[in-house]
Amino acid sequence: MLLTKDAFWLKLLACGLLIFGTKLWLIQQFGSSVPYWDQWDSLAADLFLKWSENHFSVGQLFSPHNEHRIVFSRLLALSLFAFNQGQWQPLLEAIASAGLATLVAIIAGLLLRRVVKNQDGLLLLWITVLWILPFGWENTLAGFQSAFYFMLLFSFIALWGLILHPAYQWQWWTGALLGFFAFFNVASGLLIFVAILGVKGYLFWTDKTQRLQHFPTIMLCLIILCLEFALLVPVAHHAVLKAQDISQFLLTFGKSLAFPAITHPFFSFFAFFPFTFLVLRLLWLRRPLTMNTLLVITLGIWVILQAAGISYARGAGGALPASRYMDILAIGILVNLLAFYLLHPAKESKKLSIYFYSFFSLWLLATVFNMSGLIQQNSIPALIHKRDNSLLQIQNVRAFLQTNNINTLIGKEIPYPSAERLATLLSNPTIRQFLPPSLQGFQLLTSSQTNNNPFVINGFYPTAGQYQAENVLGSYNQTGNVAQGTFISESLTLQQNVIEIAVTGYLGETGLRLGLWGEGDSEPQWITPQQLARETWVTYQLPNPKKPFKIIAVDENPNYWFAFAMPRGLGIGSLWAAWLLTHAYLIIALGLSLLLIPFALNNLKKSTDFPLTEPT
Template sequence: MTKEVRTPVFLLYAVFAALVIGTRFMIVASYGNITPYWDQWDAIIDRLLRPWIDGTLQWQELIAPHNEHRVFTGRVLSLSLFLLNGRVLNPMLEIAVNALLYAGTLLLLLHILLKMIPEERTRMATVIFATLLFSVPLAVENILMNNSSLYFILLFSFLFLYAISRRGSGGGLWDLLVVVSGLLACLSFASGALTLAAGVGFLGLQWMLGVQRNRNTIIMILVLAVMTGVAVHFTPSIPGHAPYKSRSILDFAFALFKMTGGVVFYIPSLVFMFRQLQRKPKADDPTWFLFALCVWLFGQMSVIAYGRGNGQVLSSRYLDLYAVGILANLAAFLVNMRDPVLKWSIKPLSAWVMVLFIGIGIFLSSIARDLSETGARGVESESRVRTYLATHDESVLNEKNARIPYPDPKRLKSLLDQKAVQSLLPSDLVEADGSRAGKRHTTFARIIFFAGSILVGIASGLCCYLLFIQGDPHLLSARSITSTGNVTD
């Protein structure tokens, strides 16, 4: 009898975190830039940091809308990093911290999903799949821009969905977490309203199925419905975004078709949701979280298909969300494999995974192009901003086809002319001598790259340990260890 070697789950999590963070750190160090970009000039520099320096910042500004979003959590993070960094805005520091936030959020999701996967080898395979999926820099825009609000909406949405799926186990703390995480989701991104709406739909379905048909469920449905209505009411409508919207039902359907990989990638979740409604498991069954996650994903994608249906649904900024959808569908596939009615086998799963990674492989060329283009744009933007601050020559910003970090050169000039704004920019950007500052790899970038390399090395070593020692001792030796500790051939 061969002794079974169990894999400590923290090692799986360590591999995931080290590789995801490590690859992002290396990308940030190689292609990131110290120059603030687009929304940072208005939302962060002009409306948050400059008033803080002047002593005129009002607390209402923290929850004021930026476009259609209320990015309270992102503003708090930016202000905190600004103060911790000696009152200097360093976009590279922020996107490095975003890598930590991203990995932590995904670890939370992975931990919850693994609760419904009892088989150890399947759990290991799931973590390996997730590690490969999220190590690929699909969303270049999110990696290299300060888009922490996107990660906050994911974090608080996952907490919300987990709490609402655990209400059936009893305890008022779950209800409190539902309300607090739902509120913070709304204060992170406009789509937080859809998180609340997903909660209403989820509890409504459970009530109709008789899974949670009680007074507390009705109260929570009403509370979330009111919160959803308030969130939608206070979400601004931006007239300039109208051209991006779907113009017809056909546009909307085609956008959804593209987002779901021709529906192929979402077949597992659709089948799982149908079977979940048929099976009606108890309220404390862990598969209810997956069901709530699927409801949330379809809601998010539907709004993107409507709001950006005119050719922008595959924009880089949305790809992190789609990657979450892929992981959810893998989990749904694994749940379906244990369903005695479906009797799904490993063969269709293997084919599904193969098609998925072939698609990602085809997409890699555009990822490389986006990274190169973003890096080159950052270098030119940095050079032009530094040159203007040294010479105050407007032609540097107004030159035709010039790549500057803000769409309006006049607005950018007005900001750069302010002493308060200059005082909060990195010294490498405002110093007149660009010989040192113009180097692509600053000291901070080198540190980040080194840290990323170390993390990737740690992840590689742990992978070898798990595969060769924990996974199957026979790979190291033709002999096995018996249950009594004796070595046999």
């Protein structure tokens, strides 16, 4: 009975797991460990480099990034960088952003549950669908886009605190503070206060008996908006991206509100008809507004304001809204579904109910159809294109790191708009030290001996092939397997807890050994292969001795050979990221399993619901 009563919490947890697991799967399939575009300047040059060289100041967190002050995205990135032991891992950032998106979905479910009462299952279904479908794939694949999820999170909490609670209660102060924080992610975060100000202003004007209750929130919104408008950053070179006239603005505005039918701006009238009708009906009737109605109206106004902000700042030529804005625009679907719920006619109005359900069915069918079209025609092709480009980008960046030849970047597919600037960043020795593991391992180890070293550059049997296009050391040469001897490297140190070495060949056969020899240790820490790699590459992970160490490779068998790639450190965050991405299916399966429990309990309750009477 208790589980049946609390089925909502099980469904909420299940939906959270499904959203998180699906986003992990998307990152695993289409994500890249190579930093992309703005990450090189805003994170590598402005944050991690200065942090690593002890030149970091708190003021850098608040410095403008284009039109925005991405304080919380920088804090998240810096926290992950420190947690990952000074190693940059964009995939870890993307996973953290996926967790943040999941938290936003959970908060949305908790916030809007009060509106739908006994229909919370349908609410969670729509939230799950809107968060799972990859409309906003840019925000999922690029951890740097966490600013959008922070803004959504803080805006929802502001709604909860300032709309649903009286002034000066702790919930009100919490909403005010976190609403203020929304601006320090995406500049349009300030629009939550514009929406709340509009609604509270209307109540102040119409509800004369309760004006004193609304006045503190109105003043709070005005003060915060004045502060945030003063902090806005004009970006001169982005003027070309703005709508150049009213027609361009209206075209992008229509496309944004038409979501998911973003290529048909006039569909916006149909898409937002339920919300528009709700607002006009309330204005006409002039009835006191319930908290639930206030919540839906404020949320709807906020979505419209966000669409207007997108259209003004990025509406040049009447452009389509970019993928990164679609996580915001998708909330418009929720708003209009909730408007339908609030407009639901009384049961006795049979004729009105027929009209209502007919229009609702048409609206729902059109919305689902256009959602499907957007995924098939926009999201999936864009994801495939992104994945293909990422493969070329990692190949070209690795080629530069190996050769230091800028021609490997010029005119090629690279993760930055300028080959010269990217080459400068990649040439910085400090940046090279904290690059992701996939961009490490290009500096060949040097031997501490002058003789008896059989390990030569790319000494492997030809069918094995290079490891990730890197130069490696191996004991196979022109004479075949017969070379014997020992390689002992110069001392090196790595920060991370785990050291990974890729191996090919016959390590594990008698006389073939590879290991780490920590300074002062009596014996090396040998790799123990579970099976022979043969002509494939297998990676092994060893604990870092946390002191200077040498790589020792021994070949005392004339019948076999082996080769190894250069060691690279793996931070604890990189290890977690790899595990989570390869086990995304388990999280999805757990979510589906939990989702079945409430239905099973409900059926069990029905099957055991019979009258207990004495036989006559």
